[in-house]
Structures are given as structure tokens and as C-alpha cells.
Amino acid sequence: MTQGLFDIKDSDANGRIGNFRVPRSNVIVETPAFLPVINPKLQTISPSELASKFNVQILITNSYIIRQTDHLHHAAIENGLHKLLDFPGAIMTDSGSFQLAEYGSVDVTTSEIIHFQNAIGSDIATPLDIPTPPDVSYEVAKLDLQTTSERLELSKTLVENDMLISAPIQGSTHIDLREKAASDAYALGFDVFPVGAAVPLLTQYRFQDVVNIIMATKRGLGLDAIVHLFGAGHPMMFALAVAAGCDLFDSAAYALYARRGSYLTTEGTKQLLEMDHFPCHCPICSTYTPSELRDLSPNKCESLLAEHNLYVSLSEINKIKVAIKEGSLLELVELRSRSHPAMLDGCKALFRHSIQLEKQDPAVKGTFFHTSDLSHYRPEIIRHHKNLSRFRIGKNVLLTTNTSSSILSNYGEVWYVKPPFGPFPIGLSHTYPLTAEIPNHIDINALQQAVAGISTLVSLHPQTTFTFAHENWPQLILETLPDAVKLINLSS
Numbered sequence: 425m426t427q428g429l430f431d432i433k434d435s436d437a438n439g440r441i442g443n444f445r446v447p448r449s450n451v452i453v454e455t456p457a458f459l460p461v462i463n464p465k466l467q468t469i470s471p472s473e474l475a476s477k478f479n480v481q482i483l484i485t486n487s488y489i490i491r492q493t494d495h496l497h498h499a500a501i502e503n504g505l506h507k508l509l510d511f512p513g514a515i516m517t518d519s520g521s522f523q524l525a526e527y528g529s530v531d532v533t534t535s536e537i538i539h540f541q542n543a544i545g546s547d548i549a550t551p552l553d554i555p556t557p558p559d560v561s562y563e564v565a566k567l568d569l570q571t572t573s574e575r576l577e578l579s580k581t582l583v584e585n586d587m588l589i590s591a592p593i594q595g596s597t598h599i600d601l602r603e604k605a606a607s608d609a610y611a612l613g614f615d616v617f618p619v620g621a622a623v624p625l626l627t628q629y630r631f632q633d634v635v636n637i638i639m640a641t642k643r644g645l646g647l648d649a650i651v652h653l654f655g656a657g658h659p660m661m662f663a664l665a666v667a668a669g670c671d672l673f674d675s676a677a678y679a680l681y682a683r684r685g686s687y688l689t690t691e692g693t694k695q696l697l698e699m700d701h702f703p704c705h706c707p708i709c710s711t712y713t714p715s716e717l718r719d720l721s722p723n724k725c726e727s728l729l730a731e732h733n734l735y736v737s738l739s740e741i742n743k744i745k746v747a748i749k750e751g752s753l754l755e756l757v758e759l760r761s762r763s764h765p766a767m768l769d770g771c772k773a774l775f776r777h778s779i780q781l782e783k784q785d786p787a788v789k790g791t792f793f794h795t796s797d798l799s800h801y802r803p804e805i806i807r808h809h810k811n812l813s814r815f816r817i818g819k820n821v822l823l824t825t826n827t828s829s830s831i832l833s834n835y836g837e838v839w840y841v842k843p844p845f846g847p848f849p850i851g852l853s854h855t856y857p858l859t860a861e862i863p864n865h866i867d868i869n870a871l872q873q874a875v876a877g878i879s880t881l882v883s884l885h886p887q888t889t890f891t892f893a894h895e896n897w898p899q900l901i902l903e904t905l906p907d908a909v910k911l912i913n914l915s916s
């Protein structure tokens with residue numbers, strides 16, 4: 425990738441806040457960034473308003489539509505894309521692959537569309553890849569990927585004038601193909617890596633599959649790779665996608681949802697027709713009531729609804745940045761997992777990748793809050809269990825859930841057991857993440873994780889005698905401990 429393009433400032437889980445330098449228009453885009461999709465033929469909110477009113481630094485439009493529409497084609501060649509759209513920020517262009525997926529063919533070649541994107545002044549071009557839909561056979565996905573790879577290689581040789589180029593990562597729902605496609609594209613030195621053909625999964629709310637393909641893509645890429653999620657529509661899933669490692673999103677949802685009277689929130693979608701109150705304080709929602717908005721002309725109503733939808737999307741990106749900065753991104757993900765049952769599946773899928781997340785997750789953050797039955801999956805717990813091998817330990821050790829118990833004096837060495845982490849030397853109680861705030865009534869999965877930690881410690885020290893003093897922990901959980909661990913119930 426182009427040297428010095430991406431400067432990572434903060435990170436949490438796989439999410440990062442970074443500065444993305446877009447050389448052709450000399451713009452620095454702060455990531456995670458939301459790229460509103462601009463239909464060059466139909467603008468619900470004009471690009472100049474996106475810049476002036478919403479502070480949007482980057483947008484995406486479709487170079488294929490511009491190329492195939494005479495007056496747009498001539499204007500774009502004559503005056504450039506930035507003048508055509510009247511937008512001062514960075515402009516990424518798509519290539520017609522979406523039209524290829526929708527209509528089965530497009531009237532342009534790979535070199536023609538790259539030359540065109542260069543000629544109109546695109547900042548980030550996209551090759552004409554093959555967007556393979558989900559669930560196709562392995563053979564079909566592999567053949568499509570072969571064509572995409574050949575086109576990527578060709579496209580890379582055609583780049584001119586500081587234009588950056590993206591490499592859409594395909595492979596359908598076949599995880600190994602996604603990972604291989606990502607590592608091949610990364611080796612070729614592309615600048616941005618969009619996760620391709622995710623739209624059918626996103627529109628069907630298959631967030632679990634989306635997470636799995638993002639994580640596979642990330643495994644194939646270096647840390648400096650900028651990852652883009654094509655068509656990430658709904659703001660309720662932005663935190664999830666960022667935590668999985670996406671830096672850029674594009675979405676037409678703000679406009680498309682408004683067209684059908686839908687009002688976006690981070691907790692799901694509402695219908696303007698059915699609303700009595702707005703749960704939002706953006707400039708639109710604090711100026712109008714739902715009924716006042718409905719009484720406006722259809723065009724005005726649609727455009728104000730699109731503005732609200734955009735405010736919600738951009739405000740969620742800001743919340744995500746705040747969360748990354750303070751190290752609470754996974755807590756935000758847990759909160760968003762309550763927005764929809766499919767989001768719960770998606771968030772669980774992310775936490776199942778905790779071993780992968782742990783590799784990038786910062787060692788120290790703000791206080792760990794155990795806020796849901798997903799918290800015990802967090803990468804901090806995996807890391808704590810890994811770190812157990814670093815400690816020296818004596819011959820006779822008490823592990824206890826209560827450090828003020830009178831039995832402590834009978835033991836030379838005492839470790840504290842705190843769910844969901846498990847055992848650690850008492851001296852570490854004031855270090856991250858062991859300072860975690862946990863509820864008084866913690867769920868059984870968190871106890872299970874703590875017991876898994878004890879089992880790890882025991883297996884590391886076969887010569888040590890361990891006693892575990894607990895307070896009414898369920899038998900079901902205690903039974904999973906190695907037989908050698910002596911048990912004391914402090915509450916009996």
C-alpha cells in the first residue's frame with residue numbers, strides 16, 4: 425500500500441481511530457469514517473451540504489453510472505468529479521460491480537473503468553470485481569475469485585496520478601477463500617480493502633456471517649490495511665463492524681430508508697407513520713414532531729427524514745470513536761447486541777473470535793465493565809488465562825472468592841478468584857483488567873470462565889496443591905475442576 429497512508433492513533437478490540445491520508449485531493453480522513461453513497465442522478469442531500477452541514481470528509485459515488493450517462497460523463501471529464509458533485513473532500517468511486525451483480529452484465533472493461541475513474545479525478549478507484557453472492561458452491565466462488573484476482577492485478581498496473589485503488593475481497597461465504605483473497609491482495613500493495621458482496625448478508629440481517637467474513641479478511645491483511653465494508657447500511661451494526669476491524673463504511677441507507685418513510689435509530693428501524701415522539705435531538709427531531717414532519721410535502725419530508733437518518737449514522741460513528749478512545753468499544757457492542765436478535769448472533773460471532781481479537785486488543789484500557797452475558801467472552805479473559813503461565817507459585821495455594829475469610833491464615837499463599845477472569849495473585853487486584861466492575865449476581869457462564877482459569881492454572885503446576893474456597897458456587901460448575909483441587913464452601 426502507499427507509504428504513510430494510515431496512521432493509527434487509538435485502538436480497541438480490532439477497532440481503530442486513524443488518520444487516512446488521501447493524497448490526490450490532499451484530505452486527511454479520520455477513521456472510522458462513514459461514506460454516504462451519492463447517486464449521481466438523484467441526490468437526496470447534496471454533497472456540498474454533506475460537507476458544510478454534516479462535516480462529511482469522504483463520500484462514495486458510482487463511476488459506472490456517470491460513465492453511462494451522457495451529460496454526467498461529459499461534465500465529469502470536462503470539469504472533474506469534485507466539481508461535478510460540488511464536494512471538497514475525498515471521493516471514492518465504485519466501478520459497476522453492483523450493477524454486474526444486479527443485472528448480470530455491464531458495458532465496460534476493467535481497463536476502461538479504471539482509466540475513466542482516473543480521468544474524472546477519483547481519489548480512490550475500485551476495479552470491476554465479481555461480487556459473488558453468499559452460499560454459492562466452493563467451485564463457483566473459487567472461479568469467480570480467479571477472475572477478480574486477474575482484474576485486480578491488471579487494475580493495479582493502470583493506476584496513475586496519486587489515485588489510490590481498492591481491492592474488493594470476495595470469496596462468498598467461504599471463509600478460507602476470503603482469507604486467501606485478502607492475503608493475495610495485500611501482497612499486491614493495494615490501498616483500501618473493501619469486504620465485497622456483503623450487501624445480501626446485511627439486508628438479510630445475517631450479521632454472524634458478516635462478522636465471520638470480516639474476521640477472515642482481517643486475518644489475510646497486515647495491520648496497516650484500511651478495511652472498508654461495502655453497503656453497511658444500518659447504524660445499529662456499525663460498532664460491531666468497527667470492533668471486527670472495519671475502518672470505512674458506505675451506505676445509501678440514510679436516503680433509501682427515508683424514501684420509504686423509515687426512521688433509523690441505533691436500536692432498530694421505526695416507521696414515521698407510526699411515531700408520536702422522536703427519540704432523538706438532532707436538528708430535525710428537535711424542530712419537528714412526527715406529525716409535523718408527515719404534514720410537509722412528500723419531498724421535503726423525505727429529505728428531512730434522510731437528514732435525521734444521516735445524523736444518527738454519523739453520531740453513532742462519533743460514539744464509536746469515544747468508545748475506542750476510552751476502551752469501551754466491546755461494551756458498546758454488547759449494548760448494540762440488544763437491538764435485534766440477529767445482532768445478538770452477530771455479537772456472539774465476534775466474541776467467538778476473541779483469540780483473534782486478543783492479538784490487537786490493548787493491554788490496558790478504562791475499567792472493564794461486565795455488562796452482559798457476552799462479557800465473559802471478551803479477549804481480556806483469554807489474555808488473562810494465557811498470562812497465568814508467567815506466574816511463579818508455591819506448593820500449597822488457596823484460591824478464594826473471599827479475601828476476608830478467616831481460613832486465609834492457614835495458607836502460605838493466597839490467590840483471589842474473580843469471575844469471569846479466574847485466579848490471580850492478590851497483589852494484581854489493582855491492575856487492568858482485574859479491577860473489573862462485575863455485578864453481584866453474575867451469570868453462570870462467567871463462573872464457568874473463572875473455573876476454566878483455575879483449571880489452566882492447575883494444569884500449569886502439577887506439583888502444587890490447590891484448595892478452592894468459594895461461596896456457594898454451583899456444583900455443576902465445580903464438577904468441571906480437576907479432581908486434585910480441594911473444595912471449601914465458605915457459605916456453608
Ligand SMILES: [Zn+2]
Pocket residue numbers: 702704705706707708709710732735
Ligand atoms: Zn433525529
